Amino acid sequence: MQGIYQQNRNAEGSIIAYSIVKEGASDFGALQAAGPNDAIIGVNGEIAASSTDPVDVIRLGPAFLTAGGTITRGDRLTSDANGKAVTASESIVQTAVVGAAAGNVTVTGIKTTDTLISVLRLDRDSTAANINETSLTGEFTISAADTINNTGGTNTTGDVLIVAYRRNDRVIAIAEQSAVSGDIFRAFVTGR
Numbered sequence: 001m002q003g004i005y006q007q008n009r010n011a012e013g014s015i016i017a018y019s020i021v022k023e024g025a026s027d028f029g030a031l032q033a034a035g036p037n038d039a040i041i042g043v044n045g046e047i048a049a050s051s052t053d054p055v056d057v058i059r060l061g062p063a064f065l066t067a068g069g070t071i072t073r074g075d076r077l078t079s080d081a082n083g084k085a086v087t088a089s090e091s092i093v094q095t096a097v098v099g100a101a102a103g104n105v106t107v108t109g110i111k112t113t114d115t116l117i118s119v120l121r122l123d124r125d126s127t128a129a130n131i132n133e134t135s136l137t138g139e140f141t142i143s144a145a146d147t148i149n150n151t152g153g154t155n156t157t158g159d160v161l162i163v164a165y166r167r168n169d170r171v172i173a174i175a176e177q178s179a180v181s182g183d184i185f186r187a188f189v190t191g192r
Helices: none
Strands: 005-011 020-023 029-032 040-044 054-066 076-079 085-087 090-098 104-106 115-124 131-135 141-144 147-149 160-168 173-175 184-189
Touching: 020 054, 020 076, 029 040, 040 184
Parallel strands: 005 029
Antiparallel strands: 005 054, 020 029, 020 040, 040 054, 054 184, 076 085, 076 173, 090 160, 104 147, 115 131, 115 160, 141 147, 173 184
16 A cells, blocks of 8 residues: 555656655646755655656655665655655754845855754954854844845844854655665655
8 A cells, every 4th residue: 555645636747656746836736856955745656657647646654765875764755856765864054154234144055944043143343352252043034045134133244153054854754664776665755
């Protein structure tokens, strides 16, 4: 048996069998996922689909997937660039950026799917002999790719900001079997 809950969708492109599926452009549309930050919705079963074909997307329950790398039983799974299952990652990224007037501040690499952990301001006095550290985390949000924003907040021109954020892959399933690249293996689709 595959899936406790399946939803019929319309393929908006080619979707290989046993692949991870994301939201399509239209209502009830589906596309093969192309990475861990896609709007992943489930898993395609054993029948490949072409554009405009109906596709049954497994949204919850047991399903078979194609491994895109080494999988260990119990791994949290997400999509690689080809809709195949790979181990999801969670990492903490920390970077230093130049402060600016209140508003948009460029943080290269940050994504809207990331979670902002902290923004620390390193403020040097006029002699540069003393550095004061202030948390401005409550002022900032991730407003766009490569951008954090504190409109109406503290002017940090001339300061350094230490920005820490969590990179979260979207998880679609938990591996019930170990596998290597190319294997078809069993997983439990957890939905989102």
